Amino acid sequence: MxxxxxxxxxxxxxxxxxxxxxxxxxxxxxxxxxxxxxxxxxxxxxxxxxxxxxxxxxxxxxxxxxxxxxxxxxxxxxxxxxxxxxxxxxxxxxxxxxxxxxxxxxxxxxxxxxxxxxxxxxxxxxxxxxxxxxxxxxxxxxxxxxxxxxxxxxxxxRKTRRPRRRTPVSSGTRCTPMQVGTSGTSSAGSTHSPSESKLASGTRKSPTEKSSKRGPRKLNKVGRRYQLARELIQMVPWLHNASVPRVAWIVRHVA
Missing domain, CATH: 1.10.10.10 (Winged helix-like DNA-binding domain superfamily/Winged helix DNA-binding domain)
Known part of the structure; x- marks a missing residue:
């Protein structure tokens, strides 16, 4: 018209x-x-x-x-x-x-x-x-x-909904899944991901065995600061409702 x-x-x-x-x-x-x-x-x-x-x-x-x-x-x-x-x-x-x-x-x-x-x-x-x-x-x-x-x-x-636009992913930033095992088939062409239950079950083994002989993990300065903050909150009654990160920042010079 x-x-x-x-x-x-x-x-x-x-x-x-x-x-x-x-x-x-x-x-x-x-x-x-x-x-x-x-x-x-x-x-x-x-x-x-x-x-x-x-x-x-x-x-x-x-x-x-x-x-x-x-x-x-x-x-x-x-x-x-x-x-x-x-x-x-x-x-x-x-x-x-x-x-x-x-x-x-x-x-x-x-x-x-x-x-x-x-x-x-x-x-x-x-x-x-x-x-x-x-x-x-x-x-x-x-x-x-x-x-x-x-x-x-x-x-x-029937209610018609407007289709959502899919944001295109440029080839330069696309993430390609790592290939598992010794098979010659690339996993980049597959969009199927294993379920969380399979990932957590331990049935999928990494090609590189990781050593389990590790000693106790040492805390760095930030870790020690947070550790001291948690101890202070447990020991000092009027700090029981305080935030751990805030207390950790306050004691950063003595941690």
């Missing part, structure tokens, strides 16, 4: 009678592949993030979602939210009832939208309507569209 058609008085669609039927239209537009972004910025087509934004809009009693509100709810940047709102308007799913205003130093008022169902949706599913203009109401559906509307009903009832 052109920018001039993205207003309530100019749209050819009808006002959605409820958020549930509007989400059916959103899912149908998403799955139809009819929309391609004509701009050089933003997503090329409607995606699961667009549906997640639409779900937040559908949950509003008064359709006046601010950019900051949607960005916080869907965990997107304000610019990304604007992209998805633009796509919903250009597909005829959202139209302006009033456009937001901005006053320097004061802020502004968020745009008020109306959730609408495009004519192409009614025609594709054979939905019959009565009335004129945006106030048209559905009164029936052709037999060919009953199966499709049933599938859309299941999608509309």
């Amino acid at each position: 052109t920018a001039a058609s993205q207003w309530l008085h100019a749209t050819t669609g009808r006002i959605a009678t409820d958020p549930y039927s509007w989400m059916q239209a959103v899912h149908w537009i998403h799955g139809s592949g009819l929309y391609t972004n004509p701009h050089n910025d933003g997503p090329k087509t409607l995606n699961t993030t667009t549906i997640a934004v639409a779900q937040e809009i559908a949950a509003l009693k008064e359709c006046r979602p601010s950019i900051a509100y949607l960005a916080r709810k869907v965990k997107l940047s304000p610019r990304s939210v604007k992209y998805h709102l633009r796509m919903l308007r250009e597909t005829g799913l959202l139209v302006y009832r009033s456009k937001g205003t901005r006053i320097a130093g004061v802020g502004g008022r968020a745009s008020e939208f109306e959730r609408t169902i495009p004519v192409v949706f009614d025609e594709a599913l054979g939905i019959r309507t009565v009335g004129e203009g945006v106030q048209r109401r559905p009164v029936g559906i052709a037999e060919k569209g009953r199966k499709a509307i049933g599938k859309l009903a299941k999608k509309a009832a």
